[in-house]
Amino acid sequence: MKYATEAVEKERVKVEAKVSKTETRKIEVARSESGIEKRAVKMNASEVCAWFGEKQALFRVGMDIHEREVTAIIGPSGCGKSTLIRCFNRMHETVPGSRFSGEVLLDQQSIYAQKVDPVAVRRRVGMVFQKATPFPTLSIYDNVAVGLKLNGTTERKKLDEVVEKSLKKAALWEEVKDSLKKAGGALSGGQQQRLCIARALAVDLEVLLMDEPCSALDPISTSKIEELIHELRQNYTIIIVTHNMQQAARVSQRTAFMLNGKLIEYASTEKVFTNPSNKMTEDYITGRFG
Numbered sequence: 001m002k003y004a005t006e007a008v009e010k011e012r013v014k015v016e017a018k019v020s021k022t023e024t025r026k027i028e029v030a031r032s033e034s035g036i037e038k039r040a041v042k043m044n045a046s047e048v049c050a051w052f053g054e055k056q057a058l059f060r061v062g063m064d065i066h067e068r069e070v071t072a073i074i075g076p077s078g079c080g081k082s083t084l085i086r087c088f089n090r091m092h093e094t095v096p097g098s099r100f101s102g103e104v105l106l107d108q109q110s111i112y113a114q115k116v117d118p119v120a121v122r123r124r125v126g127m128v129f130q131k132a133t134p135f136p137t138l139s140i141y142d143n144v145a146v147g148l149k150l151n152g153t154t155e156r157k158k159l160d161e162v163v164e165k166s167l168k169k170a171a172l173w174e175e176v177k178d179s180l181k182k183a184g185g186a187l188s189g190g191q192q193q194r195l196c197i198a199r200a201l202a203v204d205l206e207v208l209l210m211d212e213p214c215s216a217l218d219p220i221s222t223s224k225i226e227e228l229i230h231e232l233r234q235n236y237t238i239i240i241v242t243h244n245m246q247q248a249a250r251v252s253q254r255t256a257f258m259l260n261g262k263l264i265e266y267a268s269t270e271k272v273f274t275n276p277s278n279k280m281t282e283d284y285i286t287g288r289f290g
């Protein structure tokens with residue numbers, strides 16, 4: 001019994017250390033980015049409207065997504081966060097009866113232009129979901145290699161290389177390198193989430209959309225994903241939907257606040273959390289509703 005309590009106590013200390021490390025970094029980020037560096041625009045949405053049948057879910061949303069930054073999207077349940085990011089990689093149109101209008105650019109090119117293949121868009125603008133979605137019976141190796149294999153890559157050496165590189169980038173390699181043949185579904189929830197990130201990184205990913213990637217995870221797995229987001233930001237553009245305000249403040253450089261399908265406020269994370277321009281943003285972040 002005593003041992004169990006000690007083990008729990010150790011676990012708790014580790015969590016606190018991790019959290020405080022992330023907190024320290026958050027302050028550093030906020031300092032170095034007062035006024036926020038100008039980074040190139042990676043994606044641009046303008047006049048984005050989206051419907052499910054008769055129901056309109058997004059109303060003329062416009063925003064720039066900056067390269068190699070983390071953009072957080074916050075707002076109460078049902079305000080359109082998932083729908084918006086699903087318009088960023090043409091996933092919205094996969095819902096029967098859905099409709100889209102407006103424009104989304106990736107490197108200045110419309111992803112909705114007639115000649116554009118939505119599958120190619122989704123390779124460049126990948127997505128991880130609230131609940132990790134590995135192929136449960138495929139091996140860890142094949143879960144990462146699946147995109148390449150579907151693209152026709154068969155050369156073993158090339159596949160091995162990409163699998164190792166992607167698992168390393170997703171901070172999972174050390175934990176799975178001796179069990180690559182094990183089923184993806186046999187990993188813990190946090191490991192499965194990193195496996196999904198590795199799968200997205202294995203193809204030519206440029207923008208990673210994350211829809212509440214930590215909401216099903218414990219604090220340790222959450223802090224691992226947050227650390228990973230910091231790492232990935234060096235090379236990728238990330239958009240994260242989160243209900244966790246502390247998480248948005250910790251991981252992002254810009255924050256968008258949505259309400260009833262509209263973008264209410266979009267500014268540096270520091271500004272949104274310390275000095276929001278809109279009363280509704282303030283009410284939301286101070287917990288008055290939502």
Ligand SMILES: Nc1ncnc2c1ncn2[C@@H]1O[C@H](COP(=O)(O)OP(=O)(O)OP(=O)(O)O)[C@@H](O)[C@H]1O
Nearest residue numbers: 052055057075076077078079080081082083084095
């Ligand atoms: N498949 C669907 N069919 C019909 N309506 C939908 C569908 N998906 C979402 N909606 C509606 O569109 C609106 C926006 O939903 P969305 O899932 O984008 O919200 P959200 O901000 O991501 O919410 P949450 O925080 O709960 O995930 C909601 O009113 C929702 O009921």
Ligand SMILES: [Mg+2]
Nearest residue numbers: 081082083211
């Ligand atoms: Mg959602």
